[in-house]
Amino acid sequence: MEQVSVTVTVNGTRHERSVEPRRLLCDFIRHDLGLTGTHVGCEHGVCGMCTVLLDGQTARSCLTFAVQADGAQITTVEALGTPAKLHPLQQAFWEKHGLQCGYCTPAMLLTAVELLSNNPSPTRGEISDAMSAILCRCTGYQTIVDAVESAAFAMKGDGR
């Protein structure tokens, strides 16, 4: 199959690759760039595991072709925090037990990043609205809302 050229910036690093036009963005990120923090759950756009930030907005990378991301800035979970200094959302998910198996966690974190960048002081209802985009089979969600609420509080104090 013909290959086309794609140039994307992922977590600040520019990548230029040739891909089949049908190559999914999730496969491109995971298998071509080796960033396996982005997970795949249903491949039909419902579960939200594959969520990344595409030019700052959440997108389902299983419903996006890599070529559609040409020229875009992509953020994946690997860009958040370092072992020495976790992102406040990562810290809050850890402290509030907002994860169990960890499979939905990257998508949850990026969805929360988008929420808090648009609305630094969300109510629990607004957090629920935003986070309901992603399925979690482990937690029952309550501690995920707790974590986002706690991170929002911490980030205001942090000047972020």
Added chain:
Amino acid sequence: MSTPAVKEHPVTRWIGQSIKRVEDPRLLRGRGKYVDDIVVPNMAHAAVLRSPHAHARIAKIDTSQARALPGVLLVLTGAEASEVTGPLPCFANPPVMQYCIAADRVRHVGETVAAVVAESRYIAEDAIDRIVVEYDPLPVVVNPEDALTSSGDAVLHPERGANNIALQRTLTFGSYDADMARADVIVRRKVRWPRSGAQPMETVGAIASYDEGTGKFTIHANTSMYNYVGWLIAASLKVPAHKLNIIPTLAGGSFGSKIFTHKVSVLAATLARACGRPVKYLEDRLDNMMSCDNHGSDRIYELELGVKRDGTMLAFGMKVLDDYGAYLQFGVGHHGNAAAQLTGPYRIKSARVDLTAVFTNKCQQGAYRGFGSEVNNFALERIVDAAAQELGLDPAEIRRRNLIQPEQFPYKIPTGNVYDSGNYEAVLDKALEMADYDGWRRRQAEARQQGRYIGIGLASCQERSVFSSTEFWFWNHEPGFALTSSPESVNIKIDPTGKVFVTLYAPFWGNSPETMATQMVAEQLTVDPADIEITYSDTDQGLMGTGPGGSRYTVMIAGAIGGAAADIKRKLLKIAGHCLEASEQDLELRDGRVSVRGTDRGMTIPEIALQAYYFRLSLPADCNSGLDARFTYDHPYTTQPSADRTDLGVFYPIMGHMCHIPIVEVDIETGRLTFLKYVAVHDCGTVVNPMTLAGHVRGGTVQGIGSTMYEHFYYDEQGQLITANFADYLIPTLKEAPPNIEVGHVVTPSPFTEYGIKGGGEGGRMGAPPALASAVEDALKPLGVRIDSLPITPAKIRDLIRAAQGQQARPRPGR
């Protein structure tokens, strides 16, 4: 085995603390290694062709077009695969033949008909579309009641007999007929529990390599039980067990559904051997929903409960028909499991189970959080509610009058299983208080005046934990492989620098094995949790490890760690005593240091470890170099079932308990349900980590809400799975979950386990369905609606309301 000795439980420092999870830092940063994240050099990719027919003979397969596609390395049919690979492991007796690729006949939609290996998954899926299969359709059996009378070509496994009955057996426990004869009232109810499944966010996968030089397979897989029965995979592959190494990966959730997942591993390994390259096969979601081999129970119950006028429960009986689907990998173990707590928390004197398990053209059953006991909880609690209604008793009151009392433990129930300990009335009282039960009864009455439908549900039920393996075979007419061991092992090593290395023989499933082991090792060796490292063993290095399931892992690993740590402590004291020239009786281990009581003389663990590794001549004469111990901990209390099965023996004695009280409002115009309050009080014995236990309770509860309200593997009359995606199979989102599940604990330690821990991994899903069904029925009581059948989707609730009001249900395709 007689009743084990009662254990003393010491005051603890780390057990009971809500420490942050050890597993999390890598998961939070996207550095967890799940199966699809593993890359093996030169790896190729597999995809499978799924049967569009529910039941058919495979007449002809033409793979030539698929083989011709550039990038395709191998196309394998079932007939070709069965020349080199045998049937899959099966724990039923007699076994049911199943192959990793259907050999000559498909028995459910989605069964694998052929597999392709290619340079990429994309090419493999292209090639799948080029395989041409001719099928000779056979009669399809969908309704389990129809399966009772199947004959001829509608019989799925003719070699097992000329019908679709997988197992029929009636067991009676105690003086059932006499107790029923003494009853003032026999309450009867028919109850339907539909097929749902675990559906973890990650599907099942395996990466298999075959080394032609050594003749050995290596399989990376998100499986479990590999250190218990992993050799059965080698048997399927027709190699000796030492020619297979299984390396576990993290699992992105299981909830039981990844308990052995042998089919995916056997398939990947078969393909790897045939094409001479490492092969990755990962189910996509469609594969997982149609053919994961782990659908949940699918039962029709006819229940009867004999009661006295004052509410005293005498006897509980059931006729249960269970739709097992097309195969029978775990036999009817689910009914063994249910027998562990058949009569719930009540002093019911006798019981009868008339079980018929049938084959139909559906994906087979496996494990899902509760393993059949959650269904028994639902059935029992439904009929207890019905009894309360018939006798005019409050649902809380009828339960209170029948609860087993604290002084009656250990308590033997009619089936023969023993409950270790409990204080059920304390759980009930705490739940009623947390829920403000009386206050809500008042508010409910006021709301009814305003035309609002508020319901208060209540379920008081059991969470059996720590399975022993007899449940898998005691239902069989001939037991078959009647195993009685289900141990768990650990290896602990303190290295020369004093760091602690702990090896587990079971996988990470989304539970917290690293956190649990860290807290326990820190407790036992008085070391800092930061100095402990946890790893997961493969099978080459493996010791017996049954793995998570049946809420057993925390209890079992506590026993194993207790045993290994005791050996290490003995050696620490021996070496320190030798070096300090002190008697061992005068030494104590505290805060990572062995010291002579009442003095400041002592040695830290790193100082002792250094001696142990490098200064043999400084050690006592009977000490070898090194500082490590391994321990295999057996199930604390298993006994044999009686030959006539009037007594099933002790097999699930570590008994948790819970009371769930959901308070809901139902909009009778739309059928929509809103949670006003949700209280879940559990008794899981000593709690290791309250935070992670509450996580299990809440997560399990929301899964239970899914099973009750939304989730259904719905097969139409042709055997097509209509709900084979997440747009049709509805998993609760944040919007369907209660905003606040208030979790409470009552702690009644087990007398038989280390620290008194009981399991707590499944309770949420085992309590929510009966509680929620009871809440909805209570809300709609003025309308005369009864909840006997799940799931109660908003549309179903509307239908029930219309039916109760004498209106026609709206026609709806399918469901």
